[in-house]
Amino acid sequence: MPSPTDRRVLSLLESHPQYREDDVFALSTKLRGDGFEPDVVSEALTQARLRQKAESKFGERAHTMLFTSDGLEQASRPDAAKHHAEQFLSAGVQSIREVGCGIGADTLAFAQAGLTVHARELEEDRAQIARYNLVAFPNASVELADGLLDVTEDALWADPARRGPKGRINNPEEWGPPLSRVLEAARRTRIAGIKVAPGIDYGQLPNDATVEWLSSGGDLIEAIIWLGLGQPSRRAVLLGEAELIIEGDPTTPAEMVEPQELGTFIYEPDPAVIRAGGIAQLCTQFNLAPVAPGIAYLTGNSRIDSPFLTAFEVIDVLPLQEKKLARELSNRHIGTVEIKKRGLEISPETLRKRLKLKGTESATLILTPLLRSRNALLVSRIQP
Ligand SMILES: C[S@@+](CC[C@H](N)C(=O)[O-])C[C@H]1O[C@@H](n2cnc3c(N)ncnc32)[C@H](O)[C@@H]1O
Structure with missing residues (x-):
């Protein structure tokens, strides 16, 4: 199977931008009849389908990007990724190590914000795709390597994989990479952000962290452990709207309130x-x-x-x-x-x-x- 960044796949993808699910059989038969190799047709149609699916996350930009099915699912939403970039910018960060960039959705937001990003990714197809998605940004690089090694940058961003072949992985030590290893590397930088499951137990948080839970339009998106952002706290961040700060050690259990009779x-x-x-x-x-x-x-x-x-x-x-x-x-x-x-x-x-x-x-x-x-x-x- 050719890779999604194969020249033949890309040129077929560019020449047939329209994709309709009900038209796929006829289209692939026609393209093969026109002399295109079957596996090139198959990969180009897969990318066309993924671009269409990605529209709900990335809007029109999806049509200039490449994806893998898993990579698309795991990619940060652009509004959340922009928020990640803004935290680094406001902390005066200039260069970031990104651990596991996937198809590069966070990398894109960092690069767009003007940060220098050294992204690393362990899976070759994703690294290639991320490079394609970032081609317009000379301030971003993607290396096929372990992101936790040789960290020399001022800041670190990690979004560990939380899904495996059997579905969602609840234990942070089974994430890719494990949370404790990311925290260890993060402590070697000035500022670090680690995206985690929103359902994470408070007991699994570092007690000196600022931990954010992001939502948009009433939907919970993700949680982030920040190290080096200042006083420890938990924060509810309604993207672009408002922020509620609960000051103090984030591992402290939530305060309970006595219930009362139903009011108006x-x-x-x-x-x-x-x-x-x-x-x-x-x-x-x-x-x-x-x-x-x-x-x-x-x-x-x-x-x-x-x-x-x-x-x-x-x-x-x-x-x-x-x-x-x-x-x-x-x-x-x-x-x-x-x-x-x-x-x-x-x-x-x-x-x-x-x-x-x-x-x-x-x-x-x-x-x-x-x-x-x-x-x-x-x-x-x-x-x-
Ligand atoms: C959830 S995805 C990242 C998605 C990305 N933030 C985005 O918005 O597109 C996590 C990625 O980390 C990669 N990964 C896991 N351990 C790694 C390591 N030690 N070094 C580099 N990449 C790693 C996985 O292959 C996976 O692609």
């Missing part, structure tokens, strides 16, 4: 705030409390506008029993429901089917334990 409003904290253990801080700031022990729905009696909270007004508290709930919703002519839930083993999809709703109105239901019962809260979403 219910608030869903941004997932980055939940992961960063920032609920107690929001509760103090806005006079809120959880609706039940350990449940990340917060309640209170005043309306709050905060980028960290999605707000709902409670319309009614309904029984969480299928038949009764179906009757209540049907009495209100509700035919379409958005179902949110926490702390309950219920599948919203299954419940929605079983409710067999017919009606013209739409509504939002929040299924949750409260202090003394489990209920379906009929709520109305408050637009910020």
Whole structure:
């Protein structure tokens, strides 16, 4: 099989930019009929398909890049990669060692920000692809070598591989490379950032780190352990919007807040705030409390506008029993429901089917334990 950077593959890819899944068989038959070698056709079509898939992550830029299927999946989103670059820039960094650049999504953001990047990658196909993706940036180089060796740069960035042939790898010591080895190399630089699983246990964090959880549009993206960025803390970063800082040793367990009776409003904290253990801080700031022990729905009696909270007004508290709930919703002519839930083993999809709703109105239901019962809260979403 030719490599994706093979000249024949690239020229075929450039001459046939359009790719449609339903057209693939006809197109590949035609190209072979035109005399192109089958494996060149196959690789060019694979790249065309990956470019199309990559559009949701990289936009139009995807059509000038090359990918591997895994490399695309593991690549940092451009908005997150830009954030990584900004942290290095604001710390006065000029040159970075990147450990494991994959197809080069972070490398691209570093290079675009004007940093000098010495990226290393252990897999040859990815290293070649990253070089192609970075061809316009003389300030970026990609070497086929172990990124943890001979670190001489001012700063280090690592995004260890967290998926293996059997799926997601939870143990940081099984990541590629293992977290402890990355931390060891990172300690030899002035500033280091290590992308980690957002679900990482606080106990696995270094106690002198600044640890960020990033989200965008209410979706959790990733977590990053920063060394050398200043006072230790945990931070929830809503990209381009806001930041909540929980000062102190990041390994300290999140502070728990006593729950209280359901009030007029219910608030869903941004997932980055939940992961960063920032609920107690929001509760103090806005006079809120959880609706039940350990449940990340917060309640209170005043309306709050905060980028960290999605707000709902409670319309009614309904029984969480299928038949009764179906009757209540049907009495209100509700035919379409958005179902949110926490702390309950219920599948919203299954419940929605079983409710067999017919009606013209739409509504939002929040299924949750409260202090003394489990209920379906009929709520109305408050637009910020
Ligand atoms: C999750 S991917 C990086 C994705 C990249 N940040 C991006 O945005 O495209 C991790 C990469 O690290 C590489 N890798 C693992 N251990 C390495 C090491 N010791 N040195 C260099 N590369 C390594 C893997 O081959 C893999 O391609």
